[in-house]
Amino acid sequence: QQPVQSPQAVILREGEDAVINCSSSKALYSVHWYRQKHGEAPVFLMILLKGGEQKGHDKISASFNEKKQQSSLYLTASQLSYSGTYFCGTEINRGSTLGRLYFGRGTQLTVWP
Amino acid sequence: SQTIHQWPATLVQPVGSPLSLECTVEGTSNPNLYWYRQAAGRGLQLLFYSVGIGQISSEVPQNLSASRPQDRQFILSSKKLLLSDSGFYLCAGRTGVIAGELFFGEGSRLTVL
Numbered sequence: 756q757q758p759v760q761s762p763q764a765v766i767l768r769e770g771e772d773a774v775i776n777c778s779s780s781k782a783l784y785s786v787h788w789y790r791q792k793h794g795e796a797p798v799f800l801m802i803l804l805k806g807g808e809q810k811g812h813d814k815i816s817a818s819f820n821e822k823k824q825q826s827s828l829y830l831t832a833s834q835l836s837y838s839g840t841y842f843c844g845t846e847i848n849r850g851s852t853l854g855r856l857y858f859g860r861g862t863q864l865t866v867w868p
Numbered sequence: 869s870q871t872i873h874q875w876p877a878t879l880v881q882p883v884g885s886p887l888s889l890e891c892t893v894e895g896t897s898n899p900n901l902y903w904y905r906q907a908a909g910r911g912l913q914l915l916f917y918s919v920g921i922g923q924i925s926s927e928v929p930q931n932l933s934a935s936r937p938q939d940r941q942f943i944l945s946s947k948k949l950l951l952s953d954s955g956f957y958l959c960a961g962r963t964g965v966i967a968g969e970l971f972f973g974e975g976s977r978l979t980v981l
Contacts, residue, residue: 757911787969796958796972797912842912844970854900854919854962855927856970860911 756781758845760859767866772831775862777843779824786819786826787844787856790837797842800828805848830864838866870895874959874973881980884948887932891959891973893940899961901942902970903934906956918942954980 758779765773777786785804789797801812803819803826814831830837840861846854874891881887893899903915916934917925924934931950935943942959959973 789970794975796975797970799969799971802969844912855914855917855925856902856962857914858904858912 756845756847756855756857758843758857758859760841760843760862762862763860764863765865767833767864769835769866769868770832772829773833773864775828775830775841775843775864777826777828777845777859779845779847781824781845782848783819783821783824783845784848785846786817787846788817788826788828789842789844789858790839791842791861792839800841833864833866835866835868838864840864870899870961870963870971872959872961872971872973874976876976877974878977879979881949881978883951883980887944887946887949887953887978889944889957889959889976889978891942893942893961896940896961896963898939899963901936902960902962903942903944904958904960906958907954912958916944949978949980951980954978 758777761776787802788800791797805821817828819826840863842858842861844856844858871894872891901918904912905915906912914927918936921936931946933945957976960970962968962970
């Protein structure tokens with residue numbers, strides 16, 4: 756049930772761009788993206804529902820391809836505050852498990868000045 | 869706004885001892901509630917999911933159990949801890965079954981010695 760994230764780690768200079776990918780072997784109803792700072796709880800970034808939508812928040816955006824069960828998170832002109840571990844969470848499109856959110860192993864993003 | 873209070877924040881327990889982690893929800897009623905565990909390098913593992921009082925779905929059949937005695941109270945327990953139970957435990961909630969973001973508690977860091 757766990758989605759697969761790639762890459763495992765990314766190191767950037769401030770102002771550079773990054774893409775984090777998330778894929779599932781199951782048909783998905785939704786994809787969530789969260790960012791976690793060390794020792795803290797994850798913080799919500801955005802949700803994408805099936806329908807192939809794309810969302811954006813400031814310089815962070817995401818897309819969801821429901822046919823391929825894939826989502827990508829795009830971080831443009833990265834800032835120091837973007838550092839942390841990014842998790843995608845997937846909700847499988849099946850009645851018995853709808854409502855359960857499964858997370859990937861995370862992508863550790865480090866932004867240097 | 870919805871908040872989750874989770875305690876204790878930190879605990880160190882010997883192998884074979886019991887465990888009780890508790891979280892309470894404010895700001896919403898009838899939330900879906902979740903227990904996740906985060907071990908080093910393993911991402912967020914879904915342990916239990918609850919849609920209502922007394923309704924618990926287990927994702928991981930280990931020596932852990934969960935209970936929901938009240939609408940906004942969720943408890944994680946163990947009768948005998950194992951070394952492998954060490955990790956960062958997160959209680960999360962969600963309003964509505966689907967299409968809603970998760971809001972997390974502050975987390976409980978458990979070390980089993």
